[in-house]
Amino acid sequence: MLVDGVAAERISALDRGLAYGDGLFESIRLVGTAAPLWTRHMQRLLEGCSRLRIPSPDPALLWREALQVSRDMPQSVVRFTITRGAGERGYALPVSPRPTRVVAAFVPPPVTAAAYAQGVRLRVCNIRLAEQPLLAGIKHLNRLEQVLARAEWDDPAIVEGVLLDTCERVISATMANLFAVVDGELLTPALDRCGVAGVARAEVLAVCPQARTGELTLAMLRGASEVFLSSSVRGIVPVHSLGDCSYAPGATTRQLQQHWCNLGFSMEQGG
Amino acid sequence: MLVDGVAAERISALDRGLAYGDGLFESIRLVGTAAPLWTRHMQRLLEGCSRLRIPSPDPALLWREALQVSRDMPQSVVRFTITRGAGERGYALPVSPRPTRVVAAFVPPPVTAAAYAQGVRLRVCNIRLAEQPLLAGIKHLNRLEQVLARAEWDDPAIVEGVLLDTCERVISATMANLFAVVDGELLTPALDRCGVAGVARAEVLAVCPQARTGELTLAMLRGASEVFLSSSVRGIVPVHSLGDCSYAPGATTRQLQQHWCNLGFSMEQGG
Structure with missing residues (x-):
């Protein structure tokens, strides 16, 4: 160090x-x-x-x-x-x-081959992210909300938690950004009020010109055909369930995992 | 250390x-x-x-x-x-x-005798405090909002800034709590959504049973007959102006300054 x-x-x-x-x-x-x-x-x-x-x-x-x-x-x-x-x-x-x-x-955190292949399980966090536009997007050191969010569960089968803001908009996971294919459209939450604008998210937005940033509700997320997490540390991780909703990793998720391989990341990739 | x-x-x-x-x-x-x-x-x-x-x-x-x-x-x-x-x-x-x-x-920060006697000048900050009930009241280490608020001005004649929340409610100053006498009633903002519940504020509330916590708007603050700051480090500091509003330190402020002396604090006291 x-x-x-x-x-x-x-x-x-x-x-x-x-x-x-x-x-x-x-x-x-x-x-x-x-x-x-x-x-x-x-x-x-x-x-x-x-x-x-x-x-x-x-x-x-x-x-x-x-x-x-x-x-x-x-x-x-x-x-x-x-x-x-x-x-x-x-x-x-x-x-x-x-x-x-x-x-x-x-040493990078372990992500199993099964996680990349079949996806991970998520829950919805109880905490609501506060809205502070002056701090939104940047990766500052005030992370107590994420600490409290992650402290909500200790079931090792649950890999991540979905964070909403005080208006019940989906924002992200606790340590990753979140994408959903809703009605055939690739969508990720806007982060102008809270959340961290991940560099993996920026990469996804750059290579998927059809992707859109905007409002994502929990109902939209539950009705999505594909959901995945993006993280500069973990790459593209499919989501296979959120509570009692299930998803199958789809074509967009697989294309982005392939793109991650092409970038030179040697993570295990499913599919 | x-x-x-x-x-x-x-x-x-x-x-x-x-x-x-x-x-x-x-x-x-x-x-x-x-x-x-x-x-x-x-x-x-x-x-x-x-x-x-x-x-x-x-x-x-x-x-x-x-x-x-x-x-x-x-x-x-x-x-x-x-x-x-x-x-x-x-x-x-x-x-x-x-x-x-x-x-x-x-070494304690210097507060002039004039500040305790005649009061200090405040401004209204542009930043709005985000509302996070899970962190409100406690003195945690996530203080970027206060850093950004204090960075809004560098005029040494302005001693403190008034912080509002996103609903335009007055919450506190950047490093002190705030009290106002409004229509004869001693009032300090409720801190269940944001802000730090100061120990000096708790002392004031304990020795002034007539004091009330509740909602304080900027209009109420501007129309107050007395305004003062409470701080465990600086004690009771009268406010003499907020923008173009002026106040004179009143009986409540002076009584609380006397109480601070009685507690054993040897700060300079005006009046």
């Missing part, structure tokens, strides 16, 4: 990332020394820095550090955490911010 | 407090070795731990550590940060959580 470019395991206890969650992160899947979605990760990170007014890190430096921490790992997830750094006490922005940069590599 | 009871300045970069803002804090004003609002701080902290399902720290241990870090300081603010600790990656709660405890003492 690197903290500000130096091998270290600890950060200042006065860092605003700890004090206020005042920062951003990215979790990037690497295959050896390749990161197929790198450019999209950097786009989102720099947009987040701009919106939070945190000085942007240099992507070339991040890339060198990503390679350094993941050296000798055939598969890895590199997490960047960028905070506003240590500062004076209080919420006011430091006059001369010195952001903190943490770069760490992890 | 103490980290888990040991003199240290750093915490694990894998701590969930940094990764997700997964924790709580308290900023407690000490006068020598006395903390007049200690019991209320502990009540809020333990309620926060319960709601976030973080194992509670032992208040007796916290007290010993507060005295240790503030030794030889005639006036101090002791900040406790309690996180869910380092854990496996992902939002799921660790099976065996080992919370992290950071205890640090700071």
